[in-house]
Amino acid sequence: MSEQEPKTDGKQLEQLQGKVVTDVAGAMGVVMAYMGDQLGMYKALDEINAATSEQLAEKTGLAERYVREWLAANAAGGYINYDAKTERFSMSPEQAVTFAKEGHANCMQGFFQAVVSSYLDESKVTEVFRSGAGLPWSDHNGCLFCGTERFFRPLYAANLVDTWIPALSGVREKLEAGAKVADIGCGHGSSTIIMAKAFPNSTFHGFDFHAPSIDQAKARARDAGVAANTIFEVKNAAAFPGGGYDLVTIFDALHDMGDPVGASGHILSCLSDEGTFMIVEPIAGDSVEENMHPLGQIYYSFSTMVCAPASKAQPVGLALGAQAGQKRLTEVLNEAGFSKVRRVAETPTNMVLEARA
Ligand SMILES: C[S@@+](CC[C@H](N)C(=O)[O-])C[C@H]1O[C@@H](n2cnc3c(N)ncnc32)[C@H](O)[C@@H]1O
CATH class of the missing domain: 3.40.50.150 (Vaccinia Virus protein VP39)
Structure with a gap:
């Protein structure tokens, strides 16, 4: 450790780093959410109800490999759900109003777009x-x-x-x-x-x-x-x-x-x-x-x-x-x-x- 390095409190540093990681996850979540809106992926997923990446790619006309990665990122963030048994992704009613329902009082897409x-x-x-x-x-x-x-x-x-x-x-x-x-x-x-x-x-x-x-x-x-x-x-x-x-x-x-x-x-x-x-x-x-x-x-x-x-x-x-x-x-x-x-x-x-x- 160099002499100039500040003395940090381990617990406080751990807490701050944990918060920053959560914020970075959120920052990436916002851009994923915005892309999902622009590409119609949430709307399509909400309409199909539960879909594999292949089914969502087919419905939206998008490239499956990218759709699969986007779905996984969203599921990891809790924006959508993933059922490992069926390999299908889905949205709860709460997720649907937040991400897919334009004009709903709880839809956050305008927020994401402004960010x-x-x-x-x-x-x-x-x-x-x-x-x-x-x-x-x-x-x-x-x-x-x-x-x-x-x-x-x-x-x-x-x-x-x-x-x-x-x-x-x-x-x-x-x-x-x-x-x-x-x-x-x-x-x-x-x-x-x-x-x-x-x-x-x-x-x-x-x-x-x-x-x-x-x-x-x-x-x-x-x-x-x-x-x-x-x-x-x-x-x-x-x-x-x-x-x-x-x-x-x-x-x-x-x-x-x-x-x-x-x-x-x-x-x-x-x-x-x-x-x-x-x-x-x-x-x-x-x-x-x-x-x-x-x-x-x-x-x-x-x-x-x-x-x-x-x-x-x-x-x-x-x-x-x-x-x-x-x-x-x-x-x-x-x-x-x-x-x-x-x-x-x-x-x-x-x-x-x-x-x-
Ligand atoms: C945050 S937006 C709000 C727009 C709208 N009132 C709404 O709630 O959706 C701020 C608006 O104020 C307008 N604005 C800012 N300064 C202005 C000024 N001096 N005269 C007229 N409009 C102005 C901007 O062009 C912009 O449309």
């Missing part, structure tokens, strides 16, 4: 650590935009209309009667479309500064049959048009903005007198030490890879981060002129704030 996007963009983010520059949202690979939508849409579908909007003071009644709504940083428009479907008497304006996302949002609105009461436009949060909005929403995007105070100030100036600003943000405690858990690790990591660089690529570049916490978010909203801010709802992953003048 893979981080790996694909690692070199760009490594570079901004050195330069201190920002990395615009639009400079990420397309996996991020699709993964974000796939991950958040089921959360919005499960909570937005039934829980979050009713928790806001007097908003559901206005939406039922016919209100004017703006959804800022709407991305592919999943939140806008869910609201437009539920409240056909109201008009929903979706704004985002990322043109390809707005194109997607328009196409999805047509597919969902809500083209008549949705209008999507490429606009910056600090300069979207119109006034007299009864409700303005931002879903998981305020912390991505370069100038969240400026954007919130513009929102206040566009609201009607009794208008409401609803902000959905990642759940977080107010201090770093409150966020020392796996979800905190996930959010801080996405924030490192995507949110902080996206904010720094814009004027002001505040870089709030995805774990800002309610106290810091309230300061931002107060500075913009919102005097009443309260938490109206939360899920294990998100908090919902209501801000009023």
Whole structure:
């Protein structure tokens, strides 16, 4: 042993190494899961019920030798089951909803896709650590935009209309009667479309500064049959048009903005007198030490890879981060002129704030 080698505690080192091995297994599991999604292997396996590698290869039209290796990796990770007697692989109902059932509230494929996007963009983010520059949202690979939508849409579908909007003071009644709504940083428009479907008497304006996302949002609105009461436009949060909005929403995007105070100030100036600003943000405690858990690790990591660089690529570049916490978010909203801010709802992953003048 060299003289410089640090003195380590054997038990603590063993524990840490064990955790790292588990994490590395998980990192490989994510890429296996993503490939299974892209190649339709989980869906096919779920449909066949129990299959040998030959049967799954035949059903998917994929090369059997690779399919066999992928199946073994998944079974070793507990993502699917393996019966040694029959040499067949299968999925339990819980595995099927997690890996194969697109749109199910428990399907994690959007999550996996967003993680893979981080790996694909690692070199760009490594570079901004050195330069201190920002990395615009639009400079990420397309996996991020699709993964974000796939991950958040089921959360919005499960909570937005039934829980979050009713928790806001007097908003559901206005939406039922016919209100004017703006959804800022709407991305592919999943939140806008869910609201437009539920409240056909109201008009929903979706704004985002990322043109390809707005194109997607328009196409999805047509597919969902809500083209008549949705209008999507490429606009910056600090300069979207119109006034007299009864409700303005931002879903998981305020912390991505370069100038969240400026954007919130513009929102206040566009609201009607009794208008409401609803902000959905990642759940977080107010201090770093409150966020020392796996979800905190996930959010801080996405924030490192995507949110902080996206904010720094814009004027002001505040870089709030995805774990800002309610106290810091309230300061931002107060500075913009919102005097009443309260938490109206939360899920294990998100908090919902209501801000009023
Ligand atoms: C994490 S995504 C969330 C998208 C969508 N709200 C959702 O929940 O699926 C953040 C979005 O904010 C948009 N965005 C960031 N800064 C913006 C700004 N200053 N003006 C308009 N949109 C912005 C990005 O283009 C991106 O679509």
